[in-house]
Amino acid sequence: MLDERTMVELGALLEASSVASLATLHEGFPAVSLTPWAPADDGGALLVHVSRLAQHTSDMLADARVAAMIAEPEGSGTLAQALPRVTIRGIAREIDRSSPEYETAKSAYLARHPRSAMTFGLGDFSIFAIEPHATRFIAGFGRAFDVGREELQQALRR
Amino acid sequence: MLDERTMVELGALLEASSVASLATLHEGFPAVSLTPWAPADDGGALLVHVSRLAQHTSDMLADARVAAMIAEPEGSGTLAQALPRVTIRGIAREIDRSSPEYETAKSAYLARHPRSAMTFGLGDFSIFAIEPHATRFIAGFGRAFDVGREELQQALRR
Numbered sequence: 022m023l024d025e026r027t028m029v030e031l032g033a034l035l036e037a038s039s040v041a042s043l044a045t046l047h048e049g050f051p052a053v054s055l056t057p058w059a060p061a062d063d064g065g066a067l068l069v070h071v072s073r074l075a076q077h078t079s080d081m082l083a084d085a086r087v088a089a090m091i092a093e094p095e096g097s098g099t100l101a102q103a104l105p106r107v108t109i110r111g112i113a114r115e116i117d118r119s120s121p122e123y124e125t126a127k128s129a130y131l132a133r134h135p136r137s138a139m140t141f142g143l144g145d146f147s148i149f150a151i152e153p154h155a156t157r158f159i160a161g162f163g164r165a166f167d168v169g170r171e172e173l174q175q176a177l178r179r
Numbered sequence: 180m181l182d183e184r185t186m187v188e189l190g191a192l193l194e195a196s197s198v199a200s201l202a203t204l205h206e207g208f209p210a211v212s213l214t215p216w217a218p219a220d221d222g223g224a225l226l227v228h229v230s231r232l233a234q235h236t237s238d239m240l241a242d243a244r245v246a247a248m249i250a251e252p253e254g255s256g257t258l259a260q261a262l263p264r265v266t267i268r269g270i271a272r273e274i275d276r277s278s279p280e281y282e283t284a285k286s287a288y289l290a291r292h293p294r295s296a297m298t299f300g301l302g303d304f305s306i307f308a309i310e311p312h313a314t315r316f317i318a319g320f321g322r323a324f325d326v327g328r329e330e331l332q333q334a335l336r337r
Contacts, residue, residue: 040259042200042248044211051209053202053248053266055317057259090200090211094252100294101198101215108211136258159213 023158023172030160031168031176034093034105035060039133041067044088045080052080058089058151059133061126064178066150067109068130070137073145081113081149089151103162109173111153123148181316181330188318189326190334192251192263193218197291199225202246203238210238216247216309217291219284222336224308225267226288228295231303239271239307247309261320267331269311281306 023031041058044051054077056069067089071078081087092106093099116123126148131138140146156168168176181189199216202209212235214227225247229236239245250264251257274281284306289296298304314326326334 038253040250040253040262042202042211042250044200044202044209044246046204046209050244050268051202051204051246052268053200053211053246055248055250055259055262055264086208088202088209088211090213092198092200092213094254095196095198096252096254101213101292102295104198104213106213110208110210134259137260 023166023168027158027160027164027166028172028176030105031107031158031172034107035091035176037093038091041069041089041091043069043077044090045077046084046086047076047080052076056089057134057137058091059130060177061150062129062178064174064176066152067111067177068126069113069149069151070130070134070140070146071149072143073147078147082115085112085114087111087113087151100162105158105160107156107158107168109151109153110155111151113149113151116148116150118147126150181324181326185316185318185322185324186330186334188263189265189316189330192265193249193334195251196249199227199247199249201227201235202248203235204242204244205234205238210234214247215292215295216249217288218335219308220287220336222332222334224310225269225335226284227271227307227309228288228292228298228304229307230301231305236305236307240273243270243272245269245271245309258320263316263318265314265316265326267309267311268313269309271307271309274306274308276305284308
């Protein structure tokens with residue numbers, strides 16, 4: 022169980038961030054890319070809106086196992102190894118464009134990325150929901166926590 | 180071949196950054212972590228100084244294939260998907276602490292991370308050199324480039 026201070030820190034990190042480092046498997050090799058993300062409305066998933074032309078998309082379609090890291094940007098004077106970051110291991114699932122879930126996910130995504138509206142007009146883009154299986158939060162030096170699924174959901178939903 | 184403007188941008192990104200997103204294989208799953216890094220003196224590798232207690236270290240010892248991403252921090256007003264970033268796929272090799280290479284690597288690392296000197300006194304830390312095999316630079320919207328090995332070396336060395 023995270024204490025209240027740590028929950029607040031986790032929520033603040035997730036709220037302030039709009040990009041994640043997305044690790045995928047590329048023909049068995051580890052790959053990492055930068056991806057804008059948004060929390061699903063119910064906090065149950067991370068949403069990414071990705072192009073079929075991008076390698077991470079074909080990677081996720083070939084093997085749904087991913088890890089996403091959201092980190093506080095460097096530059097604040099915080100020592101690099103103490104930067105708060107959360108790493109979420111999970112499974113990526115493409116959301117069917119004709120499902121009601123798609124419209125909800127699209128709205129949630131655009132709430133964080135209003136300037137991305139035009140990419141929803143492009144045929145090669147789709148939304149993937151990354152459903153978390155295990156989450157680790159490093160809040161600072163010597164402050165590493167396992168985050169329960171409901172705790173993460175609460176932090177994403179705030 | 181990168182043009183001069185792109186080489187300057189790549190060099191500036193590499194020079195400004197002190198942390199990388201490091202993707203490793205963890206029991207066959209993709210994993211991602213935040214790691215301070217520094218360029219090797221000759222520009223031929225990225226250096227990371229990591230603890231044996233950290234998962235990425237045991238991952239690299241079990242499977243040397245890694246990918247490291249260095250990205251411009253968000254917050255400058257640049258649209259998230261246009262943030263400059265470079266992704267380097269490579270092989271991680273632990274540097275023998277008793278080799279002359281170790282002292283050179285330590286100096287290069289401390290030049291970028293002077294406040295990390297005390298971690299070199301800890302027995303569980305070691306330096307890994309990540310030797311690049313393939314590099315991709317996304318300089319902005321619609322500006323994606325394959326970076327040759329010598330170009331990367333030049334950009335890291337500046």
